[in-house]
Structure formats: C-alpha cells, structure tokens
Amino acid sequence: MSEEQRALFPEVHLFKKSVRERFLVALREIYRRHPAYKFEDDMAATGIHIQPSYANISHEYRVPRFLIKIGQYNFGLQDGFFKNMTEEVRNNEGVVAGYKSFKVIPTTISVSVRAFVEEESSDLADELNMLGVFALHGMFTQVGINIQDATIGETQEVERENDLFETQVIFRVEVPWEYQHGTGRGPDDPNIDIDIPDPFGKEYRAPGVYTVVHNRSTPKN
Known part of the structure; x- marks a missing residue:
C-alpha cells in the first residue's frame, strides 16, 4: 500500500x-558542506548517515549516523494566551462563515548521534548542538523550525559487539502551524449538508508547518 493510500x-x-x-x-x-563528514545521498559513499529513527542502516556502513525522532506535542484549535491567534473568515457575501487559527506548537526533536568511536560520538553531538542553537540556527528557521535550546546527554556504549556508541541531543523547538476552515454558505441557509472538505491541506506555505483547510461548497439553489 502506498503512503498516499494510508491517509484519508x-x-x-x-x-x-x-x-x-x-x-x-x-x-x-x-552536512553536504562538512569537510570531514560530508553527506551524500548514496549510502555507500556518504561520510555520515542522516535518517529517521526507523531507518535500517547496515553496520557495513561504518560511518557516523544521525537518527532523527520527533517528540510529543499538544494540539488544539481553541485560542489561548500562548502565542496563538484566531480570526474570523468571511465568505463572498461578507458573512462570517469560518475561522483561521495560527498556532506556535512546541515539541522536541531527538537526534541519536551514533559512531564507532566514543570520542567521535561525543564530538559530533557537541558540534550538532552548536550548529542548531547558534552557528547555523537560521538554516532551521528557514524551514520553519525555531530551535530554542538543546540538551546533550552522556555518551554511552549501546552495542558492545559492534563497538557502537551513542549520544543523545534533544532540541526544544517551536513550529508555526496554520488552519483555516470556511464555507460558502451563510448561517441562515436551510440547505446545509455535511460533506468532507476537498481538498484538505492542499495549500502549503513556508516558512513553517502549515495545514490549510477549505470547504469550497456553494449554496444550493
């Protein structure tokens, strides 16, 4: 089953x-520009693997790896006092027929920094922290991820048989998200029916993670 078929x-x-x-x-x-750990799309040629946490990377590729995982987040459409904004959406007749919400959602991004030398794992984690929080912070804000700070864990041996060491870097981030829902009908229209908005989430604008919903239904004659 394709990825598209798994979503409503x-x-x-x-x-x-x-x-x-x-x-x-x-x-x-x-990391495509890193002098020592240059990232390449070819897994056999790259100097470092940068993959989601569920990626299956063979140990035959004995180069460092970053495994990425997104943490928990709270989600709601109600307006609040913490960096959330909501406004009304009017239809073509000027009647309030929906709403738009802009949220800033805090979450965490965990990076498992794995290497086959303890010092290498530790050093890569330290460098990643400096890149994300300070030196190249703007690279992440360009894609809508505002890194607040980071926690760097202790380097530990995770696979003794493979001499594999791991250091956890946990970034606390904020991500903007926008939702809009409206209808072409007025509030007094008797011919209201229930339908699924189409398209759902088709519009997308950067920077930020946005989901925009439009109900394009029109009044019935």
Whole structure:
C-alpha cells in the first residue's frame, strides 16, 4: 500500500512527518558542506548517515549516523494566551462563515548521534548542538523550525559487539502551524449538508508547518 493510500486525505501534511522531513532537509544540506563528514545521498559513499529513527542502516556502513525522532506535542484549535491567534473568515457575501487559527506548537526533536568511536560520538553531538542553537540556527528557521535550546546527554556504549556508541541531543523547538476552515454558505441557509472538505491541506506555505483547510461548497439553489 502506498503512503498516499494510508491517509484519508492524501494531501494532508501530518505534523510529525512534516517537521521530521524539514529538519532532515536542513541538516542534510548543512552536512553536504562538512569537510570531514560530508553527506551524500548514496549510502555507500556518504561520510555520515542522516535518517529517521526507523531507518535500517547496515553496520557495513561504518560511518557516523544521525537518527532523527520527533517528540510529543499538544494540539488544539481553541485560542489561548500562548502565542496563538484566531480570526474570523468571511465568505463572498461578507458573512462570517469560518475561522483561521495560527498556532506556535512546541515539541522536541531527538537526534541519536551514533559512531564507532566514543570520542567521535561525543564530538559530533557537541558540534550538532552548536550548529542548531547558534552557528547555523537560521538554516532551521528557514524551514520553519525555531530551535530554542538543546540538551546533550552522556555518551554511552549501546552495542558492545559492534563497538557502537551513542549520544543523545534533544532540541526544544517551536513550529508555526496554520488552519483555516470556511464555507460558502451563510448561517441562515436551510440547505446545509455535511460533506468532507476537498481538498484538505492542499495549500502549503513556508516558512513553517502549515495545514490549510477549505470547504469550497456553494449554496444550493
């Protein structure tokens, strides 16, 4: 089954998936220019692997790896006091027929920094922290991920038989998200029926992770 077939709305931008893909894009672009750990799309040629946490990377590729995972987040459409904005949406007749919400959603991005030498894992984690929080912070804001700070864990041996070491880097981030829902009908129209908006999440604008919903139904004669 294809990825599109697994979603009720094939064009919807799933939050975790979208954040993960955008973070991967920025991180890979940064490491394409690294003098010692240059990222290449070819797994056999790359100097570092930068993949989602569920990626299956064979140990025959004995180069460092970044495994990316998105943490938990709270989601709601109600307006609040913490960096959330909601406004009314009017139809062509000037009647309020929907709403638009803009949210800033906090979450975490965990990077498992794995290497076959303990010092290498530790050093890569330290460098990644500096790149994300300070030196190349703008590379991530360009893709709508605002890194607030990071926690760098202790380097530990995770696979003794393969001499594999791991250091966790956890970024606390904020991600903008926008939702709009409206209808062409007025509030007094008696011919209201229930339908599924189409398209769902088709429009997408950067920077940020946005999901925009439009109900394009029109009044019945």
